[in-house]
Amino acid sequence: MNTNTKKAKLDLHLHRRAFHHVAKVNPGMTVACEEGLVWVTEANNPQDYMLRPGRSMVIRKRGDVLIEALSDAEVSIIHPN
Numbered sequence: 001m002n003t004n005t006k007k008a009k010l011d012l013h014l015h016r017r018a019f020h021h022v023a024k025v026n027p028g029m030t031v032a033c034e035e036g037l038v039w040v041t042e043a044n045n046p047q048d049y050m051l052r053p054g055r056s057m058v059i060r061k062r063g064d065v066l067i068e069a070l071s072d073a074e075v076s077i078i079h080p081n
Helices: none
Strands: 008-014 019-025 030-035 038-042 048-051 056-058 063-069 073-079
Touching: 008 019, 008 063, 030 038, 030 048, 048 056, 063 073
Parallel strands: none
Antiparallel strands: 008 073, 019 063, 030 056, 030 073, 038 048, 038 063
């Protein structure tokens, strides 16, 4: 039995007004704001999210995700295995 729970993580630095597009996301991916303020839009979800440092959200549906930095920001994208 493999008990390895290592997750793939991508750390991003986004300048103010910069965008990062993540295509064809599977449910369970986490977007975490480490610094700054980011706006997250999830495909097929009418609600958008603003994340401040220490806050995160888990993507619930398959589709694209757009992350916009409202200030210089550090963001982690964590993909479950």
